[in-house]
Amino acid sequence: MIVILKKNPDEKQLNNLMAWLENLNLSIHPTEGQMHTILGLVGDTSAVDIDLLRALDIVEDVKRVQEPYKSANRKFHEEDTVIPVGNTQIGGDVFSVIAGPCSIESEEQVCQIAKAVKASGATMLRGGAFKPRTSPYAFQGLRGHGLELLLEAKRQTGLPVVTEIMDLSQLKLFDKVDVIQVGARNMQNFELLKELGHTGKPILIKRGLANTLQELLMSAEYVMAGGNENVILCERGIRTFETATRNTLDLSAVPMLKKMTHLPIIIDPSHATGISWMVKPMAMAAAACGADGLMIEVHNDPKRALCDGAQSLTPEAFDDVMQAVNAILPHAYKMPKGM
Ligand code: PEP
Ligand code: MN
Numbered sequence: 001m002i003v004i005l006k007k008n009p010d011e012k013q014l015n016n017l018m019a020w021l022e023n024l025n026l027s028i029h030p031t032e033g034q035m036h037t038i039l040g041l042v043g044d045t046s047a048v049d050i051d052l053l054r055a056l057d058i059v060e061d062v063k064r065v066q067e068p069y070k071s072a073n074r075k076f077h078e079e080d081t082v083i084p085v086g087n088t089q090i091g092g093d094v095f096s097v098i099a100g101p102c103s104i105e106s107e108e109q110v111c112q113i114a115k116a117v118k119a120s121g122a123t124m125l126r127g128g129a130f131k132p133r134t135s136p137y138a139f140q141g142l143r144g145h146g147l148e149l150l151l152e153a154k155r156q157t158g159l160p161v162v163t164e165i166m167d168l169s170q171l172k173l174f175d176k177v178d179v180i181q182v183g184a185r186n187m188q189n190f191e192l193l194k195e196l197g198h199t200g201k202p203i204l205i206k207r208g209l210a211n212t213l214q215e216l217l218m219s220a221e222y223v224m225a226g227g228n229e230n231v232i233l234c235e236r237g238i239r240t241f242e243t244a245t246r247n248t249l250d251l252s253a254v255p256m257l258k259k260m261t262h263l264p265i266i267i268d269p270s271h272a273t274g275i276s277w278m279v280k281p282m283a284m285a286a287a288a289c290g291a292d293g294l295m296i297e298v299h300n301d302p303k304r305a306l307c308d309g310a311q312s313l314t315p316e317a318f319d320d321v322m323q324a325v326n327a328i329l330p331h332a333y334k335m336p337k338g339m
């Protein structure tokens with residue numbers, strides 16, 4: 001980290017600053033320039049409050065030389081992380097397809113969808129039991145009962161299951177869940193992330209509606225700092241000025257995250273576009289640019305879905321997407337080593 005001081009800094013304030021930085025176990029390397037004095041800080045700067053430093057009277061600017069995320073950083077972990085999940089894995093040579101309804105609605109619905117997506121090649125089943133809805137009057141999910149139905153679909157198909165947690169109080173119900181999803185709206189629920197860091201379970205973190213890639217990685221860092229290295233990142237569209245699609249799918253996040261981190265990255269074209277016919281081209285594009293997998297909403301009767309019907313694929317449309325994606329995978333972009 002580099003601290004650029006203002007011209008002729010007050011000596012007392014400078015001494016205070018030096019003492020504070022030394023207290024953080026950092027060694028300070030000053031360089032006198034013609035215009036400014038620069039302090040080079042060497043050591044673990046992750047605990048330094050950069051905004052506080054920048055606000056000091058004698059400080060002109062502060063620049064980080066190293067990223068604030070350590071465990072998630074590709075620089076310190078060159079190999080891709082591969083996360084075993086049930087009879088499959090996320091990352092590495094497997095292209096994971098997590099498919100299923102937005103919300104679990106009934107045993108018949110979730111089991112029927114599970115069987116169909118499995119037959120088309122999905123590697124995991126998704127389904128929401130606790131739903132983060134914009135309106136308190138909208139269907140909120142079947143909650144604990146929904147989880148039981150999801151686990152019944154797991155029993156019937158053998159597919160590992162992915163479902164969203166919204167609050168720490170729900171964690172005790174997630175024992176048999178294979179992958180715990182942290183939704184976009186909870187990406188920066190730091191207390192939740194910290195607690196999930198103490199579970200051994202794979203945690204799928206969706207990028208927030210208005211969060212940078214670095215912020216997404218800092219959320220992953222929260223889980224990893226607790227000792228749980230099994231984190232999967234998910235780009236699901238961000239909010240921009242565009243209104244023709246539900247969100248804007250940031251596919252450039254895939255190669256950029258591949259450079260920044262060793263964690264697997266999956267794309268959710270359903271929530272990103274909000275439109276069922278757009279799922280296929282965006283899923284193909286995600287496969288082409290090197291994503292580790294997809295999360296796709298599938299419903300046996302999208303018109304009657306209790307949540308997100310407009311973006312849900314029928315099982316037949318999902319099968320068509322799988323074939324298109326499988327045809328692209330042998331040609332997918334692979335990040336050159338050492339990028
Ligand atoms: C979901 O996957 O069901 C969901 C609510 O997604 P997001 O958090 O990306 O909106
Ligand atoms: Mn949904």
